[in-house]
Amino acid sequence: MAGRPAGRSNRDIxxxxxxxxxxxxxxxxxxxxxxxxxxxxxxxxxxxxRVPWGRVRAALAAVDATNHADVPVGLLSGGEQQRVRVxxxxxxxxxxxxxxxxxxxxxxxxxxxxxxxVDRRRxxxxxxxxxxxxxxxxxxPYVDRILYLVDGRFRLGTPAEVLTSETLSELYRxxxxxxxxxxxxxxxxxxxxxxxHGTRWHDDGLRAxxxxx
Amino acid sequence: xxxxxxxxxxxxxxWHALFDFADYGQLLALVRNxxxxxxxxxxxGGLVSxxxxxxxxxxxxxxxxxxxxxxxxxxxxxxxxxxAGSLVGSVLAAVLIGALGARARSRNSxxxxxxPFGLGVGVLALSLYQGRAANxxxxxxxxxxAVDTPQLAWLAGTAVVVVLGLLVIWRPLLxxxxxxxxxxxxxxxxxxxxxxFMLLLGLTxxxxxxxxxxxxxxSVVCTPAAAALRVTASPRAVPLLSMAFGFVSVVGxxxxxxxxxxxxxPYVTTIAFLIYLLCGGIxxxxxxRSGRPSSCSRQRRATTRCAAPxxxxxxxxxxxxxxxxxx
Numbered sequence: 001m002a003g004r005p006a007g008r009s010n011r012d013i014x015x016x017x018x019x020x021x022x023x024x025x026x027x028x029x030x031x032x033x034x035x036x037x038x039x040x041x042x043x044x045x046x047x048x049x050r051v052p053w054g055r056v057r058a059a060l061a062a063v064d065a066t067n068h069a070d071v072p073v074g075l076l077s078g079g080e081q082q083r084v085r086v087x088x089x090x091x092x093x094x095x096x097x098x099x100x101x102x103x104x105x106x107x108x109x110x111x112x113x114x115x116x117x118v119d120r121r122r123x124x125x126x127x128x129x130x131x132x133x134x135x136x137x138x139x140x141p142y143v144d145r146i147l148y149l150v151d152g153r154f155r156l157g158t159p160a161e162v163l164t165s166e167t168l169s170e171l172y173r174x175x176x177x178x179x180x181x182x183x184x185x186x187x188x189x190x191x192x193x194x195x196x197h198g199t200r201w202h203d204d205g206l207r208a209x210x211x212x213x
Numbered sequence: 214x215x216x217x218x219x220x221x222x223x224x225x226x227x228w229h230a231l232f233d234f235a236d237y238g239q240l241l242a243l244v245r246n247x248x249x250x251x252x253x254x255x256x257x258g259g260l261v262s263x264x265x266x267x268x269x270x271x272x273x274x275x276x277x278x279x280x281x282x283x284x285x286x287x288x289x290x291x292x293x294x295x296x297a298g299s300l301v302g303s304v305l306a307a308v309l310i311g312a313l314g315a316r317a318r319s320r321n322s323x324x325x326x327x328x329p330f331g332l333g334v335g336v337l338a339l340s341l342y343q344g345r346a347a348n349x350x351x352x353x354x355x356x357x358x359a360v361d362t363p364q365l366a367w368l369a370g371t372a373v374v375v376v377l378g379l380l381v382i383w384r385p386l387l388x389x390x391x392x393x394x395x396x397x398x399x400x401x402x403x404x405x406x407x408x409x410f411m412l413l414l415g416l417t418x419x420x421x422x423x424x425x426x427x428x429x430x431x432s433v434v435c436t437p438a439a440a441a442l443r444v445t446a447s448p449r450a451v452p453l454l455s456m457a458f459g460f461v462s463v464v465g466x467x468x469x470x471x472x473x474x475x476x477x478x479p480y481v482t483t484i485a486f487l488i489y490l491l492c493g494g495i496x497x498x499x500x501x502r503s504g505r506p507s508s509c510s511r512q513r514r515a516t517t518r519c520a521a522p523x524x525x526x527x528x529x530x531x532x533x534x535x536x537x538x539x540x
Contacts, residue, residue, distance in 0.1 A: 009400040017394055025442050026391060027267060027451040033391070040388030041399045043381055048449075072446030088395075 003095075011041070014094035014127075016118075018101040019082050024074035030084045031056050031069040037088035059091035060084075063117045079110030086117050090127070097121065099131045103138055111138040118142075136163075137184050163187070234472040244471060246360045247424070250368050251463040254424050257372045258433035259459030260379060261417045263452040264410065266438040267390045273310050273411075274434050276324035277418045280306035280331035282427030285352050286338035295352075296367050300419040306331065307415030311408045335427075355426035355478040368420045378413045382406055387448060424463065425478050432482040433459055440489040443496035458488050 004010055014037075022028075028036075034056045039046060060066050063083045068076060073084060082102060089097060099118060103111040119142040122129050131139055146162045148155045150171040155162045162168075163185055168176040175190040241248075265274055284302020288295045306327065313323045339349045347356070360368070379386075388396040389403045397403045414434075421430045437458035441451045466481030473480075 009398050011399055013398070015395055015398045017392075022391065025266070027263065027442055027446050027448050028387075028391060029446055029448075032448050036388045036391070036396075037399070040384060040396065041401045042384055045380055045383045074446075 011092065012095045014089035014092065014097040016082075016085055016089045016097070016099045016102040018104045019078055019085075019106055021078060022074050022081060024072075026072070026074040028073050029070050030065065030073050030076065030087075031060065033073050033084050034059050034087045034091050037091045055091055056087075059087040062090065062121065063087045079106050079113065082106060082110065082114055083117065086114060086121075090121050090125075093125070094127060096128045096130070099129065099133075101132055101134070103133055103135045108138075111135060115139045115142065136187070140183070140185060159185075230475065231473050232469070233474075237472060240471045244467065246362060246365045248464060248467055250360045250365055250420075250424050251467045252460060253369055253372045254421055254433060255437075255460035255463035256456045257375055257417055257459075258421055258463070259437040259456035260376065260452050261414060262434050262436070262438035262459065263441065263455045264379070264386065264390070264438075265414065265435055266442060267387070268410070270414070271431060271435045272321055272324055273307075274414065274418060274431055276310060276328040276331075277303045277306040277415055278422055278427045278430035279328045279335070281415075281419050281422045282352055283331040283335035283338070285422060285427075286335040286342070286349075289344070289348060289352070290338040290342045296364055296419070296423060299352075299422045300371070300416070302331070303419040303422070304412060304415040307411040307418070308408065311411030350476070351426065352422065353426050353428050354476045355424060355429065355481070356476065360423070364423065368423060371416050371420050375413045375416050378409070382409060386410055425481055426476070429478045429482055432478075432485040433463060436482075436485040436489055437462065440485075440492040443489070443492040444499075458485070462488065 003012065022033075031053070035051065035053075037059075038052060038055060057066070057069070060069055063086045065080070065083045065087060068080055068084065073081060076084065085102070097118065102114055102118075106114065115138040118129055118131070119139075121127055122142070131143075133139060140159060143159055145156060146159055148162050148168070148171060153171055155167055155171055163178050165176060165178045168178060168187060172189070177188050177190055179186040179188065265271060281299040281303035284305070285295045285299035287302075288298020309327065310320060310324055313319070335352075339352075342349060350356075385396065385401040386406050388399070389401050389406050393403050417434060418430055421433050425433055438451060438455040440458050441454035445451060445454065462481050462485040465484045466477050469480040469484075470477035
């Protein structure tokens with residue numbers, strides 16, 4: 001991964017995780033959270049005046065969050081916090097950005113914003129992006145390839161190749177309808193014949209691991 | 214200069230017991246060691262408390278202090294160094310709590326089980342102890358004249374270890390406290406930092422028990438940072454303010470307690486609490502002026518809206534993910 005064998009940690013990889021609310025009393029401002037992505041792993045304390053605030057400001061600007069820089073991060077909304085996390089993930093200039101369900105529990109417009117910001121990063125800096133999500137539509141416009149996983153089976157291909165009723169029905173081993181309208185995709189499980197084989201969670205039909213690169 | 218008398222009769226008598234500044238100069242010379250100990254404790258406690266608040270450990274602090282009390286009582290009974298006893302007790306407790314409970318819920322139940330046991334051992338040792346009653350009481354509620362020079366040296370040495378240790382692990386510990394997964398992905402040894410911090414916390418509690426007593430350790434190792442968090446979110450200002458608050462509460466408490474016949478702890482805890490109230494007021498006032506919700510009201514909303522769902526969500530997500538792991 002990014003030129004090194006896979007392991008537990010790699011500083012050339014940026015990582016955005018599932019939205020998890022930070023406590024309102026967290027003694028960090030948005031810019032401190034972003035800064036952690038740069039030097040949070042270093043021992044000791046930072047000497048005053050040696051903190052690379054310039055890079056932190058640039059990362060916040062890249063996600064249009066300059067206004068939030070001095071706000072205690074616990075007071076930001078979920079979408080705003082996630083925006084700060086994108087800045088934290090890109091501040092160290094990673095070669096690869098791993099996004100693990102970063103859209104979960106965000107409202108529709110925040111989902112679009114976050115997806116758009118990740119895409120902007122990819123286009124402007126050539127960062128590879130691996131995006132794991134159940135929410136297909138917010139990222140569909142930016143996806144190059146999808147790796148669609150169902151119960152250990154998978155399909156790899158462009159969205160047009162993978163997101164079809166035939167392919168997904170085959171993957172799920174039960175009837176699945178893919179409905180397209182105005183560029184949106186709805187994957188819906190049809191009432192399956194009584195089949196002890198499939199577990200219920202397949203029916204949500206939203207499991208997708210699009211690979212953007 | 215003699216007593217400050219307000220009111221008369223019975224009230225005057227109580228006042229006299231609380232504040233009597235006759236012969237203050239001579240008293241001050243006698244308790245120089247205690248004031249030095251108080252200053253050290255206030256500063257170290259303030260520094261540690263900011264991390265205690267960030268890592269949500271106030272209950273652990275209380276549990277550690279009860280076991281520290283047990284260690285000190287047993288030491289008193291068998292006639293060995295009380296400081297050493299309280300150190301052993303609190304370090305054992307800190308390591309145990311750190312090792313057994315990585316998650317808040319299981320940690321709290323471990324503490325809830327271990328704490329009364331420790332307190333019971335302490336009470337047993339004290340009731341068997343035949344020496345001065347003041348020694349017994351002092352371990353629970355603090356003592357002022359008890360700090361002799363070797364004890365002060367112990368205390369100062371421990372404090373230096375704690376402060377140096379914290380300075381070394383400060384940044385990664387802060388990172389691991391806000392975002393453990395991410396910190397691990399960036400190469401922070403998260404699994405190592407937690408026990409190291411618990412050890413330093415245990416040392417801090419042990420020296421606090423010497424001065425303020427086992428029951429009131431939280432006023433030094435929790436309240437200062439809680440107050441600081443009400444007025445600032447800067448990661449640099451919180452520990453600095455917190456150290457200042459700790460210093461003012463402990464040293465101020467000792468200075469006031471000098472002119473009285475009661476233990477120092479009520480003075481320390483009252484000053485700490487007043488600082489907290491003041492900071493809370495300032496925080497509210499500033500929030501009302503800026504229009505942003507105060508962290509207090511926001512927290513209430515956040516807990517009603519978010520505190521319950523995440524566990525369910527997390528398990529649901531885990532069970533969903535399970536199949537893809539088979540790849």
